[in-house]
Amino acid sequence: MKLRIRIAILAVIAAPTPAFAQSQTHQDRIDEVSRFVVTAPICGSLGMTVDPALPNKVEGAFKLETSKWSAPPAAIERLKLASIQRQSNVLKVDLETASANAKTDAQLRQVGSILRGYGRTCLDATRDPIFSQVIIAPSGFDLGRAVTDMADSMLEAGGLASWQTPAIQSRGDMMMVAGACRKRIGKARSDALIAEFGKSESPRTREYFLKAFDDALNDPELDFDIAQCNHLITRYRAAIAKAGAL
Incomplete structure (x- = not known):
């Protein structure tokens, strides 16, 4: 029994302990800086100017800021790295989930809503003492327009961008069939669909x-047989007729 107690005590002594009990204010600031760092590429995609030297400049400025905290630099670094990883994972899940699920109008709006939230983070960064030097919004920056443009760039390949009307979508689908089915329906028929x-x-x-x-012409997974090709052509002709002119 004594041996077990001694082993337990040694385990407690050897266990890593927090280097300091940072305040919630410190943690909030670390998380804010991490969020700005991780969001910076989105800020650039939204049309803001992002200094290529942002990582080094922010690193130096944040070290100067945290030097006034009553906390060991190594502990701050550990918390910072953990926070950056957390924010990166959150961003990845948000964007991948939203874009993968973007099929209905409501889901498309959700993509815009998520990007708008990150856009507001970018605007916050432009007012931050550190990040205002490395992330700059252009004069007259329109967040709504910027979000729409970025969402469109993410959804365009799937025919779900804001400018892709049913008439455009259905014709894009037919062009996909013209490429994927070319080896089944032949050159003349495929070229006729393109024309x-x-x-x-x-x-x-x-x-x-x-x-x-x-894309369809070079995608080996789109291996339709002739019956499937004919069915798709008939289906998309009907969709095009229903959608009307471009």
Whole structure:
């Protein structure tokens, strides 16, 4: 029994203990800085100017700030790294989940809502004593417009961007079939589908159509048989007729 007690005592003595009991204010500031660091790439995607030297500049400025805290630098570093990892994981889950589930109008709005939240974090960063030197919003910055543009860039490949109307989506689907089924339906029929449904006066729309064709043409997983190809062509012709003109 005494041996067990001694082993237990030694285990307690040897166990790592917190280097200091940081205040909630300190933890909140560490989390805020971590959130700004992790969100910086999104700020750039939203059209803000992000200093390429942000990591080094923030590191130096934050060390100066925390030097006034009654806490060992090693402990602050440990908490900072843990916070950055946590914020990175949160961001990854938020964006991947939202974009993967973006199928209905409500889910599409959720993507915009998440990006808008991170956009507000970017705006907070532009007012922060440290980050205002490395993240700068352009004059007249419109968060709503910036969020829409970024969401569109994430959802465009799936035909779910805000500018991709049902008429554009259905024609993009047909261009996918023209590419994926070319080896089944033959060159002439595939080219005819491209000529009929792959034209647009809008460069952005035209690029989307061509990309849908190119991606499907080179995707070995889209291996439809002739019956499936004919079914898809009939299906998307009906969808195009229902959607109307571009």
